[in-house]
Structure formats: C-alpha cells, structure tokens
Amino acid sequence: MAISPRRHGVKIVELSTGALPLSVVATAVWGLVAVAPNADPQMFPLDKPVLVTDLDDAISKAGADGTLAKSLKAIGDQARAIGIVVRVAPGAGGNQADITTSQNANLIGGGAAGARTGMQALLDAQSVTGIRPRILAVPGFSAQTVGDALGLLAGKLNAIAYFDAGPTRTIAAATAFRGNFAYRELFLMFGDFLAANPFTKAVEPSYATARAVGLRAKIDQEIGYHKTISNVPVSGVVGMTPAVGWDLQDENTEAGLLNGADVTCLIRRDGFRFWGNRGCASDPRFAFESAVRTNQVLRDTIAEGVFPYIDRPLNPGLARDIVESINALFRREKAAGRIIGAEAFLTEANTPDQLAAGKLRVGYRFTPAAPLEDLGIDTLITDEFYADFNQLAA
Numbered sequence: 102m103a104i105s106p107r108r109h110g111v112k113i114v115e116l117s118t119g120a121l122p123l124s125v126v127a128t129a130v131w132g133l134v135a136v137a138p139n140a141d142p143q144m145f146p147l148d149k150p151v152l153v154t155d156l157d158d159a160i161s162k163a164g165a166d167g168t169l170a171k172s173l174k175a176i177g178d179q180a181r182a183i184g185i186v187v188r189v190a191p192g193a194g195g196n197q198a199d200i201t202t203s204q205n206a207n208l209i210g211g212g213a214a215g216a217r218t219g220m221q222a223l224l225d226a227q228s229v230t231g232i233r234p235r236i237l238a239v240p241g242f243s244a245q246t247v248g249d250a251l252g253l254l255a256g257k258l259n260a261i262a263y264f265d266a267g268p269t270r271t272i273a274a275a276t277a278f279r280g281n282f283a284y285r286e287l288f289l290m291f292g293d294f295l296a297a298n299p300f301t302k303a304v305e306p307s308y309a310t311a312r313a314v315g316l317r318a319k320i321d322q323e324i325g326y327h328k329t330i331s332n333v334p335v336s337g338v339v340g341m342t343p344a345v346g347w348d349l350q351d352e353n354t355e356a357g358l359l360n361g362a363d364v365t366c367l368i369r370r371d372g373f374r375f376w377g378n379r380g381c382a383s384d385p386r387f388a389f390e391s392a393v394r395t396n397q398v399l400r401d402t403i404a405e406g407v408f409p410y411i412d413r414p415l416n417p418g419l420a421r422d423i424v425e426s427i428n429a430l431f432r433r434e435k436a437a438g439r440i441i442g443a444e445a446f447l448t449e450a451n452t453p454d455q456l457a458a459g460k461l462r463v464g465y466r467f468t469p470a471a472p473l474e475d476l477g478i479d480t481l482i483t484d485e486f487y488a489d490f491n492q493l494a495a
Contacts, residue, residue: 123406132234139164178337179315252284
C-alpha cells in the first residue's frame with residue numbers, strides 16, 4: 102500500500118484575513134512655489150520639486166532676494182515641518198506689464214510628467230521625493246490667473262491652498278476678488294503681517310499666506326486636521342498691514358464684511374491671529390476649512406489603507422474586512438474628537454455581475470467637526486434672585 106506522511110506534532114498557518122489598521126496620512130507637509138534669483142542652484146534648481154527638511158539651511162541658501170527666504174522663515178516661525186519647494190525664474194520683459202505676465206506664466210508653469218514647470222512641478226513631488234505636499238501657497242503673488250491655477254492644482258493633489266485676496270488691498274476689492282473662485286480647496290487671505298526680514302532684520306511686510314502654511318502644519322502636528330487656522334496665535338510677527346476693524350461682539354465691521362465674503366483676515370487680540378474659517382467652495386457642505394480637510398484626510402487614509410486588499414480573492418470575508426477596517430478608523434477618529442461620526446457600508450451596486458467582474462463598491466458617510474463660528478448667549482434681567490432677600494438679610 103502507498104505510504105504518506107502522517108502529521109504528528111504542530112503546524113502553524115499564517116492567516117491573511119481580518120481587518121487591517123488604517124493609519125491617518127501625514128498632513129503637515131507643505132508645498133511652496135517661489136522666486137529666488139540668488140538662490141543656490143544646486144540646492145534649488147529651477148522648476149524642480151526639492152524636499153526641504155532643514156528650514157534654517159534652506160533659508161541660508163535661498164538668497165536675500167525674491168520670495169523664497171522670507172516665505173521659509175514665515176513657515177519656520179510657526180512649525181518645524183518638512184515640505185517641497187519649487188523655485189521659478191523671475192519674470193522678464195521690456196516693461197512692467199510684460200514682466201508681470203512673464204512672472205505669472207513662470208509661476209503657473211505647465212508641461213508633462215517629468216518635465217513639468219512652475220507650480221505644476223508639485224505634481225511630480227511624490228515620485229521625485231516620496232512626499233506629497235498637502236498645504237500649498239505662492240506667497241507674494243496675487244494675480245487671478247495664478248490663484249485659479251493654484252486652486253485647480255490643490256484639487257489634483259487633494260491639498261488645500263492659501264492665496265492672497267487680490268492685488269488691491271481694499272475691502273471692496275478683496276470681496277469682489279473672492280467672486281472669481283469656486284474651488285473648495287482654495288482659501289483667500291486679506292493683508293499681510295509685519296515681521297523682521299531674515300537677512301536685514303528690518304521690519305517689513307511678511308506674507309500672510311506663508312504664515313498660514315506654517316500655522317496649518319503646526320495645528321496638524323499639535324491638534325489635528327479638524328481644527329481651522331482661525332483664532333490661533335501666529336508666531337514671529339509684530340504687526341499687520343493694512344489694519345482691519347474688528348469687534349468680537351459686532352459683525353458690522355471690516356472683518357465681518359471680509360468673513361461674510363469668505364475671506365480670512367488678520368486681527369490683533371492677545372497677539373496676532375487669522376480670523377475666518379471659510380474658503381471658496383460653491384458647495385455649502387465644504388464651506389469650512391475643517392470640512393474640506395476632513396474629507397481629504399479620510400479619502401487618502403482609506404485609499405492608502407485598503408491597498409493591501411487589492412487583488413485578493415473577492416469573497417464575503419474580504420468585503421467584511423474592508424468595511425470593518427474603515428469603520429475601525431472612524432471609531433478611532435470619533436473618539437479623538439476629529440469627526441462627529443462616520444459609517445462605512447457595502448452599497449447596492451454590488452450585484453452578482455459586478456462582483457463576478459471583480460468590482461466591489463464600498464460607501465461611507467461622515468460628519469466633520471464644524472468650528473464654533475457663531476456663539477449666541479441670551480441674557481435676561483429678572484428679579485427672581487431677590488426672592489430670598491429677607492431670609493438672607495435676617
């Protein structure tokens with residue numbers, strides 16, 4: 102008779118089923134597009150995404166001219182966070198109009214994968230550096246065409262972008278400028294801070310958008326993606342320009358008008374702060390910065406987290422594991438206060454023919470944490486507290 106081995110002992114079998122823990126993606130990664138004619142070309146080659154891990158070293162090699170060094174200093178005053186720099190060439194031309202047009206074209210850039218220029222080079226950052234920027238800005242520039250390109254780019258990168266509220270520093274001009282955009286990822290800033298120049302030490306305007314980038318990274322590191330940048334002290338500044346009228350108890354001010362147009366402004370209250378929670382979204386569900394950020398973080402975290410499930414045999418257990426992995430993430434984020442609630446589920450699109458074709462559809466719904474933007478406190482004068490007067494006076 103045929104003899105076959107008989108197991109007489111223990112065999113360990115590793116199982117690859119079950120829910121996987123989903124780790125929240127890194128969000129405190131900035132992306133900067135800047136001009137620096139005297140920068141070290143080895144450190145900052147033109148139109149190439151460069152990973153910056155040491156801000157002090159980067160500032161020393163950025164050169165005193167242009168926008169790069171001052172922007173890096175503004176970020177570094179808020180947080181020590183890694184980021185991506187794309188340096189572009191200054192504008193050229195026979196007159197100021199031509200120079201401005203050329204400069205804006207350099208900032209916007211173009212080209213295909215591997216040969217992109219200007220801000221479009223940020224699309225290559227992931228493949229070149231391994232890092233994807235999620236907080237974008239083009240400090241020192243305010244042309245509508247640049248803002249439009251930045252808003253579009255932010256959507257492609259699943260990032261947010263801070264941009265100057267137009268070239269004319271008046272309330273009317275800023276509120277009108279806001280009407281040019283409908284990108285949920287774009288947030289407009291009115292005014293600049295005053296701070297010391299990193300080289301001359303003279304006090305001068307310091308780009309609010311660059312400080313917003315640094316503050317956003319700091320908040321991500323210390324609090325979370327669910328907190329807006331509004332009403333958080335800004336470090337390294339001594340003033341702001343232009344001054345904006347603001348009153349905590351009255352919306353009929355310049356700050357109130359700007360906020361009413363979804364433009365963030367600067368205020369002075371126990372230091373200097375950004376004041377405003379809303380961006381350029383046309384969909385009211387994404388009006389708040391926290392809603393946009395939460396949506397982005399959940400999308401990327403889920404997409405990256407379920408990568409190991411791709412190409413596994415599609416059976417009920419796999420579908421159950423995917424849904425449970427996502428719901429475990431939601432429970433953790435809810436417990437931390439970063440979302441109000443969320444739930445993942447299998448959709449009705451999972452028909453036999455779709456499943457047989459290797460297609461599984463999972464849906465989820467979530468409620469982001471809205472900022473407390475409007476606090477009402479009701480007051481009433483009453484004589485009820487005189488009720489026990491005689492007893493207390495006896």
